[in-house]
Structures are given as structure tokens and as C-alpha cells.
Amino acid sequence: MLKPMLPRTSELMFARLRSEFPHFKVVHKSDSPLSHLIDLGLRLITLGAQRQYLTRYHTVLGYTLFLPKSWATTDEVDRVVILSHERIHLLQRQKLGMIVFAFLYLVPWLPLGLAYGRARLEWAAYRETLRATAELRGLDAARSRSLKREVVNRFLDGSYGWMWPFRKQVEDWYARLMIELEAEYGADEQARLRAMTPRQETST
Numbered sequence: 549m550l551k552p553m554l555p556r557t558s559e560l561m562f563a564r565l566r567s568e569f570p571h572f573k574v575v576h577k578s579d580s581p582l583s584h585l586i587d588l589g590l591r592l593i594t595l596g597a598q599r600q601y602l603t604r605y606h607t608v609l610g611y612t613l614f615l616p617k618s619w620a621t622t623d624e625v626d627r628v629v630i631l632s633h634e635r636i637h638l639l640q641r642q643k644l645g646m647i648v649f650a651f652l653y654l655v656p657w658l659p660l661g662l663a664y665g666r667a668r669l670e671w672a673a674y675r676e677t678l679r680a681t682a683e684l685r686g687l688d689a690a691r692s693r694s695l696k697r698e699v700v701n702r703f704l705d706g707s708y709g710w711m712w713p714f715r716k717q718v719e720d721w722y723a724r725l726m727i728e729l730e731a732e733y734g735a736d737e738q739a740r741l742r743a744m745t746p747r748q749e750t751s752t
């Protein structure tokens with residue numbers, strides 16, 4: 549049986565975030581001078597490798613979620629998946645406090661290239677991205693090659709400042725995660741497939 553754990557719409561997910569985090573707020577990056585400033589800074593320090601901050605990336609600063617332009621055209625299931633990822637950052641921020649969270653995200657060890665603190669925080673959040681995908685779209689969607697490429701590259705490329713550029717290690721983490729998800733959702737998937745397949749009548 550499928551476990552209905554995540555809210556099924558972004559509105560319900562926003563309501564959950566507002567009840568879990570009383571200071572939770574949503575701002576559109578296009579309306580935010582601070583986001584425009586960060587965008588400019590990121591373009592400069594990554595030499596243009598991160599130039600989609602305003603258009604494609606969702607960002608949590610404090611208890612505020614900043615939404616990119618692409619939010620308007622993101623489908624509902626993807627919105628819930630994205631909000632599940634950002635919820636992990638809100639929990640991290642709550643647990644660690646603003647200063648420690650920002651420090652871990654931005655500094656250890658290096659802001660660019662070997663950002664172990666950021667990679668740890670993002671590993672936990674991308675784990676939730678994949679778990680939410682398995683829950684809402686099924687295990688096969690979580691196992692898709694395109695999603696794997698996208699998530700693995702986030703760690704390797706300039707989008708997060710080359711935060712953990714060790715392909716083998718990131719791919720091993722991904723493989724372990726897939727085994728966990730198979731253990732968690734494999735039975736659900738079997739049940740779903742059985743429910744979808746018309747029963748064969750056996751005659752003797």
C-alpha cells in the first residue's frame with residue numbers, strides 16, 4: 549500500500565511549513581533586491597557558472613524561502629518535491645541556528661571546491677528530494693537516469709560552487725540511497741504494479 553505521508557498539493561505543503569516554522573515566509577526572487585545582489589555576487593565568484601540563481605534555484609535564508617521565476621511554471625508534484633527539499637534546510641536552520649547554519653553552508657572547508665559543510669547539508673536535502681520523488685511519482689522516477697545526472701552534477705559542477713567535486717564518492721552516496729529507497733518503497737511499488745496488472749484467470 550502507498551504511504552500517504554507528504555501533502556499532495558503545494559498549498560497544503562506551504563500550510564505544513566507555516567505550522568512547523570512560525571516565522572516561515574515566501575518571497576519571489578524577482579521582487580527581492582537582496583536576491584538580485586546575491587545573483588550578481590554568485591555570477592562573479594563562480595565566473596558565470598552559476599547564472600540561474602534568480603530563474604531556477606530555490607533558496608532558504610533564515611526562515612524565508614525565495615522562489616525563482618521557474619516556480620510559476622513548475623507542476624504541482626514537482627513543487628511538493630522542491631518544498632520537501634527546502635523543508636530539510638529549514639529543519640537544519642532550526643536545529644543549528646542561523647549563524648552555525650550559514651557558517652557551515654558557506655565556509656568549511658572552502659567556500660568553493662571543497663565545501664564539505666554545504667555538501668553535508670545538501671546530501672540530507674537531496675536525500676529528501678529523492679524520497680519525495682519515490683513517494684509521489686514511484687520508485688522508477690526516483691531511479692531515473694536524468695534525475696541521477698541532475699543531482700550528482702549539482703555536487704560536482706559550479707551550480708553550488710563545485711561543492712564536492714568527487715564523482716565516485718557522490719555516485720556511491722547515490723547508489724546507497726537508491727538501496728535505502730528500494731527497501732522503503734519497493735514493496736509499495738510491487739503492490740502498485742500488481743494493482744495495475746489485470747489478474748490472470750487460470751483455467752484447468
Ligand SMILES: [Zn+2]
Nearest residue numbers: 633637670673
Ligand atoms: Zn538545497
